[in-house]
Amino acid sequence: MFDIPHLDLPPLTLACGTVRLPGSKSISNRVLLLAGLAEGTTELRDLLASDDTRVMLDALRALGCGVEPVAGARDAWRITGLGGRLAVHEADLFLGNAGTAMRPLTATLALLAATQGGSFTLRGVARMHERPIADLVDALRPLGCTIDDLGRPGYPPLRVSGERGGTLALHGPIRVRGDVSSQFLTALLLALPLAADARDLVVEVEGELISKPYVEITLALLARFGIVVQRAGESRFTIARGSVYRSPGRLHVEGDASSASYFIAAGAIAAAGGAPVRIEGVGSDSIQGDVAFVDVARAMGAQVASGPGWIEVRRGRWPLAGLTIDANHLPDAAMTLAMMALYADGPTRIGGIASWRVKETDRIAAMATELRKLGAAVVEGADFIEVTPPPAPVDWRAAAIATYDDHRMAMCASLAAFNPLAGAHVPLRILEPRCVAKTFPDYFEALLGLVQAAPDDVPVIAIDGPTASGKGTLAAAVARALGFHLLDSGLLYRATGLAATRDGVALDDAPRLAALAATLDLRFGQGEEAGRTWLRGREVSDELRLEASGLAASRVSALPAVREALHGLQLAFRRAPGLVADGRDMGTVVFPAAGLKVFLTASAAERAERRHKQLISKGISANIADLRADLEARDERDRKRVVAPLKPAGDALLLDNSQLDIEASVSRVLGWWQERSPFERARERRARAGEQAPPRRHE
Numbered sequence: 237m238f239d240i241p242h243l244d245l246p247p248l249t250l251a252c253g254t255v256r257l258p259g260s261k262s263i264s265n266r267v268l269l270l271a272g273l274a275e276g277t278t279e280l281r282d283l284l285a286s287d288d289t290r291v292m293l294d295a296l297r298a299l300g301c302g303v304e305p306v307a308g309a310r311d312a313w314r315i316t317g318l319g320g321r322l323a324v325h326e327a328d329l330f331l332g333n334a335g336t337a338m339r340p341l342t343a344t345l346a347l348l349a350a351t352q353g354g355s356f357t358l359r360g361v362a363r364m365h366e367r368p369i370a371d372l373v374d375a376l377r378p379l380g381c382t383i384d385d386l387g388r389p390g391y392p393p394l395r396v397s398g399e400r401g402g403t404l405a406l407h408g409p410i411r412v413r414g415d416v417s418s419q420f421l422t423a424l425l426l427a428l429p430l431a432a433d434a435r436d437l438v439v440e441v442e443g444e445l446i447s448k449p450y451v452e453i454t455l456a457l458l459a460r461f462g463i464v465v466q467r468a469g470e471s472r473f474t475i476a477r478g479s480v481y482r483s484p485g486r487l488h489v490e491g492d493a494s495s496a497s498y499f500i501a502a503g504a505i506a507a508a509g510g511a512p513v514r515i516e517g518v519g520s521d522s523i524q525g526d527v528a529f530v531d532v533a534r535a536m537g538a539q540v541a542s543g544p545g546w547i548e549v550r551r552g553r554w555p556l557a558g559l560t561i562d563a564n565h566l567p568d569a570a571m572t573l574a575m576m577a578l579y580a581d582g583p584t585r586i587g588g589i590a591s592w593r594v595k596e597t598d599r600i601a602a603m604a605t606e607l608r609k610l611g612a613a614v615v616e617g618a619d620f621i622e623v624t625p626p627p628a629p630v631d632w633r634a635a636a637i638a639t640y641d642d643h644r645m646a647m648c649a650s651l652a653a654f655n656p657l658a659g660a661h662v663p664l665r666i667l668e669p670r671c672v673a674k675t676f677p678d679y680f681e682a683l684l685g686l687v688q689a690a691p692d693d694v695p696v697i698a699i700d701g702p703t704a705s706g707k708g709t710l711a712a713a714v715a716r717a718l719g720f721h722l723l724d725s726g727l728l729y730r731a732t733g734l735a736a737t738r739d740g741v742a743l744d745d746a747p748r749l750a751a752l753a754a755t756l757d758l759r760f761g762q763g764e765e766a767g768r769t770w771l772r773g774r775e776v777s778d779e780l781r782l783e784a785s786g787l788a789a790s791r792v793s794a795l796p797a798v799r800e801a802l803h804g805l806q807l808a809f810r811r812a813p814g815l816v817a818d819g820r821d822m823g824t825v826v827f828p829a830a831g832l833k834v835f836l837t838a839s840a841a842e843r844a845e846r847r848h849k850q851l852i853s854k855g856i857s858a859n860i861a862d863l864r865a866d867l868e869a870r871d872e873r874d875r876k877r878v879v880a881p882l883k884p885a886g887d888a889l890l891l892d893n894s895q896l897d898i899e900a901s902v903s904r905v906l907g908w909w910q911e912r913s914p915f916e917r918a919r920e921r922r923a924r925a926g927e928q929a930p931p932r933r934h935e
């Protein structure tokens with residue numbers, strides 16, 4: 237996950253490949269609650285691991301449900317439910333910004349406390365306290381539920397309470413408004429079976445029900461837990477007397493269809509000429525309404541194929557066709573449409589989206605503001621948005637897109653990076669990208685795994701310097717801070733040396749060493765395995781760090797044929813969003829056009845001291861004087877060799893870190909990068925051009 241203040245994306249030119257979606261948020265939180273209410277244990281597989289499900293899991297734990305990870309399986313939990321009886325009668329629940337936890341838990345706990353006694357506080361982040369819940373409270377109070385507003389009336393935080401032995405007034409239909417959010421109806425449908433022991437319960441929706449597909453998800457999942465809801469028309473739902481939640485035993489959560497929309501869009505925009513974007517985890521058999529987004533994408537020009545559990549998308553018509561649509565039935569995925577509108581041949585008008593105003597942020601206002609920053613013309617109204625793409629390629633701007641702590645704003649924003657396909661060429665900055673953790677913690681990693689940028693557009697920071705100068709540590713920290721890939725080029729030479737030693741190849745046998753280097757079977761760990769290395773399928777992470785490997789590397793690296801053989805491998809590390817490369821010749825030979833080159837130095841005494849500490853900490857005894865002599869000999873060899881000798885590039889910035897700690901070195905390099913990054917340069921260019929250009933017609 238990118239835990240960084242902003243993520244810079246280079247202009248992207250292509251998307252293809254396969255993405256596996258995380259579990260659906262809507263399904264995950266519904267089944268968690270149902271499993272928590274049911275009798276017995278339910279095993280939930282492929283649950284979404286995100287902020288919103290974490291708060292639900294925490295709440296279930298606080299309420300006394302059994303919550304255990306399934307050993308040996310990722311994202312699988314075993315939930316032992318309450319069987320309709322409160323195990324805990326007081327709790328203070330923090331529900332973050334998860335509407336899918338706040339609404340149903342309010343309804344559930346209000347009903348349970350009213351008859352079994354108890355007092356429960358439900359609160360969230362500041363934004364949650366601005367999201368209305370009055371329609372649900374108004375439906376519950378007439379039933380005899382006690383609900384106190386702890387802040388602004390009609391908004392969380394709330395306290396629900398009641399006395400043991402209390403009764404509920406359940407004759408007559410239970411009325412709920414459906415025109416602000418369908419989650420209020422969902423909350424009631426999920427909770428009311430708790431109170432259906434004596435009579436049929438009827439729920440009537442007042443006003444036009446919005447976001448109907450989400451109610452379909454609720455009904456489908458209730459059915460999985462043994463509860464049948466009968467419907468009469470659009471607005472009358474009956475829960476049969478004697479309904480009890482019955483655990484289905486094991487339940488598999490399908491991939492998130494709203495999350496699929498970004499990849500459907502990426503395929504429609506950028507899967508051109510070759511392989512499609514293939515999405516796995518959701519498909520034609522989905523119970524989620526947002527799969528209907530494929531029809532909208534088709535209407536804009538995408539070529540879509542789908543089957544059970546998969547969708548494949550390619551670009552069809554180009555540019556996309558602007559359209560007018562009532563998106564009441566797919567409010568979340570429709571945000572993606574607003575971004576696709578940037579690539580259309582005319583305006584796109586999305587109506588029926590009043591609910592956007594009460595989501596994680598006011599999404600109509602947020603979308604309008606950010607799309608304008610990119611150069612689009614936007615008209616917004618109470619319940620619609622109309623987007624006209626930038627009139628010409630030059631009208632696209634390098635924009636820093638704010639994300640409003642809204643996961644969908646952040647994921648949507650990334651689609652603007654395909655601007656080269658509209659003839660533009662601007663980098664994109666996404667502020668606070670971490671907010672995608674709400675539903676898709678690895679969204680950017682997944683997207684970046686599918687896209688291509690022109691290599692020249694992928695920024696490189698080269699960090700060169702002598703052995704033990706600390707460049708490895710510095711490069712790794714800078715890469716982490718920027719969300720960039722990391723190339724430790726020394727490892728490639730070390731691995732070549734190691735492979736040679738294993739195969740009995742002499743360290744001066746240039747042709748055989750070059751052949752070895754060209755066919756190195758090396759794998760570098762990603763994600764949780766970052767920092768680990770495998771050679772020919774065997775982990776060699778520690779072995780590569782040994783002094784013997786360094787010495788062998790120093791020898792093989794003096795051979796031009798070996799350097800040549802490793803050249804292409806190093807270039808292949810240059811992938812979006814960017815690369816930090818450390819070594820000896822990153823700035824001089826491998827990436828001579830790197831946007832920032834740093835040459836790190838430290839006195840030999842200081843470096844010997846550091847290496848000494850490093851070895852001692854690993855339990856290896858060492859002598860400082862020997863280490864220093866050894867370092868100096870290696871420096872000498874690296875400096876004097878004919879090919880790619882160790883020397884700073886002409887345009888490198890020198891950083892003597894003898895007196896600097898690692899944080900200080902990192903912030904120095906990040907400061908330099910901030911001034912030179914392609915994003916800053918594009919903005920400066922723009923600002924300079926803007927001073928001369930006449931005002932734009934759509935502003």
Ligand code: DC
Binds near residue numbers: 727818821
């Ligand atoms: O940085 P390191 O200690 O892992 O490097 C091991 C050896 O590899 C070092 O003696 C020099 C050589 N090397 C090189 O010649 N060019 C590079 N880009 C990286 C390392």
